[in-house]
Amino acid sequence: MISEQAKDSIERIFCQAARTRLTVGAGDSCDVAHGTPHGGAADGEVVVLTISSIAFRLLLILHFDHNDDAMRSYYLGARQATLTESLLEIGNLCCGAMNQQLVEYFPDLGMSTPYVLSGQCVPYLDQLKPDFLVSYHVTVNRAVHLGATLCVCADSPLDFVANVSEVAESVGELELF
Template sequence: MIGPQAQDSFERIFFAAARTRLVTDPQHACEIAPAPGDLAQGEHAVLLTISSMQFRLLLLLHVKDDEATRAYYMGGAEGVLVDTFMEFCNLCCGAMNQQLVEHFPDLGMSTPYALGSQCLPYLRVLKPDHVKSYALTIDGTVRLGATLCICTRSPLDFVAVEAVEAHDSAGELELF
């Protein structure tokens, strides 16, 4: 029920958001490659949702609590990695929401929450119309996984002219 142009548009919007919002420095590269099947890279999956009258998009970002990831996102600070990582995930989802609202004015976005990555196979229960997994490498050392899952109730196709790189933000609160 999701047309090829919509699939491509969702992917491009996610890629642009990930490349600007999942990095701690705009100079850091975020390489994204398709991953086979239900790839879960890490013990935690942060789930974010964007919903409209036409679709529900679930974005799961998989993180492993290892030394490289902790150093990248925590910078030596004490605390829980997944809590800090959820802030980056929220920025990524917000950037996607900003792009999608141009095509779907009735969007709602959830707050991020962490799940065990063993929950990934349960996405099938939702009977999604489109699921795709990606392997992300940030700054050459941090490895993340991402799963984009889209459910619709009716045929959906749209073209995002160009997924723009998200503008720099000082973390201001956006009210909808």
């Protein structure tokens, strides 16, 4: 069982992580809205990341379309990586930002290495009997569209209220004191 305030906290943590980590440039915009994930047909691939604790398991699933030119251009630029490799990196950063927020409330967290599955697996998330399942449509710079799904399975009652600030986070700049 997951309380409504815990669900709200998880969503706010994800939205902040998406806005700060699913973008490439500091000035890029990122809009996150509830709805059917856009990007990635059922026969495509998804990037899956997991955060686990004694109390719960959270899956972050990023849906994308290999054939989306805007996405390829945005996430690859002049890089020699594949779109999948780039999204594994970006997804890992997003999941890591979520992990940093959640570790304040659950100190026993572990995060998986990101992996790729067939998009045909997504309809089977219900087989996990999740306590919380929500999907998002993510739009970067009004041109790049991808989907995200959060799936949370709780092993015990889950209740917390996250303090999520809307201030832009540092992305690793060197600070001098």
